[in-house]
Amino acid sequence: MASASATTLFSSNPMFPSDYHSLSPSPTIPKSFTGLCKPFHSRVPTSIPCFRCRRPKFFVTATVIKWRCPKQTIPPNSDTGFQKKLLYLESIGIDSFSLIENHPMLITTSLTDIKSTVEYITSMDFTATEFRRMVGMCPEILTTNVSDIIPVFTFLHDEVHVHCSDIKRVINRRPRLLVCSVSKRLRPTLYFLQSIGIEEVNKHTDLLSCSVEEKFMPRVDYFENIGFSRRDATLMFRRFPQLFCYSIKNNLEPKYSYFVVEMGRDLKELIEFPQYFSFSLENRIKPRHKKCVEMGLCFPLPVLLKTKEVKFQSRLEVFVNSSTPLKTSPLWCAGSDFYQV
Incomplete structure (x- = not known):
């Protein structure tokens, strides 16, 4: 399916005029990047007419890479090919220096392989802006x-x-x-x-x-260790799969501690509403809990956290002069259903 839809998007026009015989043929630029390419370090223009005016004075060399990336080594006798690779990346708007610092494999990956990857992905209807963003988030794409x-x-x-x-x-x-x-x-x-x-x-x-072993299982084990059964822990992740993405140290632990120590609520509420961990502790959970404590109120977790601020304030005003059902009352669940967010 994917391979059938791929079409060649590279331009056949050379990047350098033919009289620059000292350099081997230069890489071409995908048509999807036309008009979005920025001048290479503001010295080498990407348009063909400008290239014909005079030979650019600035060329990337291994010395520059050695200065920017002292831990990286350049393959022997590959200076010209390496220059072409960096010029190509810069021509499509990618900061090659930053990529090399974060992903050294770019140094040894051939220009042909890089071009093939760029050609294939852009042929799948990804725009130049989208492709640059993807590479910024995951540089390994260029070497795959x-x-x-x-x-x-x-x-x-x-x-x-x-x-x-x-x-x-x-x-x-x-x-x-x-x-x-x-x-x-x-x-x-x-x-x-x-x-x-x-x-x-x-x-x-x-x-x-x-990774199941490195990311998923440690979080399941965490909930088991703090008192949930494997069945209940699994149920929480089934109801809210994004729970797998949260840091144990920076998210799960502090929010669970506040829930148990400061809020003093039943763990069953977390099983029913694991989305609790998606809300900001400092900006949403603590302020709203403290307001409810000051006013002697206790809302179900979905009502406490999911309600928009204006509506939450209006509910506080409504309840300030009325009695709220106790958590042990049958009306507690009814209240949860009544106050839809």
């Missing part, structure tokens, strides 16, 4: 072979059941999917999510690039 990217598109369509019209949105949201192995990462993660009862994984595709 097309033969490894195609199976990802196929997997998303055939096994995760992502509609063709949604694949672009899925990749834009999580570019790292393109550099993940289908057999070693994507498929095992899909099977795990399905095994805990998450049926519509196509709505949570950003989780597919995560």
Whole structure:
């Protein structure tokens, strides 16, 4: 499906005029980047007429890379090819120096492979701006072979059941999917999510690039260690899969501690409403809880946190002169249903 839709988007016009015989043929630029290319370090224009005026004075050399990236080494006898590679990346608006600092494999990846990857992805209807953003989020894309990217598109369509019209949105949201192995990462993660009862994984595709052993299981184990059964912990993740993405130290621990110590509420509420962990502790949970304590009120978690600020304030005013059902009262649940957000 994906490979059939790919078409060549590279221009046939050379980047340098033919009289610069001392340099080997220069890389071409995908047509989708036309008009968006910025001058290379404001010294080398990308338009052909300007190139014909005179030979550019500034060329990237291994010395510059050595200065910017002292820990990186340049392959021997590859100065000209390396210059061409950096010129090509800069010509499509990518800061090659930053990429090399963060992803050294770019140094040894051939220009041909980089061009093939750029050509294939841009042929899949990704704009130049989208492609640059994707590379900024995941530099490994540039050093991933097309033969490894195609199976990802196929997997998303055939096994995760992502509609063709949604694949672009899925990749834009999580570019790292393109550099993940289908057999070693994507498929095992899909099977795990399905095994805990998450049926519509196509709505949570950003989780597919995560490691089950390194990311998912430690969070499940955390909830077990603080008093939840494996069944209840699994139920929480099934109801709110994004819970897998939250840091244990910076999110789960402080919010759970505040919930138990300061709020003194029942753990069953977290099982029913695990979205509690998605709200800001300082900007939403603490302020609203303190206001309720001051006024002697106790709202169900969804009402306490999901309600918009203006509506929440109006509810406080309504309840200030009326009695609120106790949590032990049958009306507590009725109140939860009555106050829809």
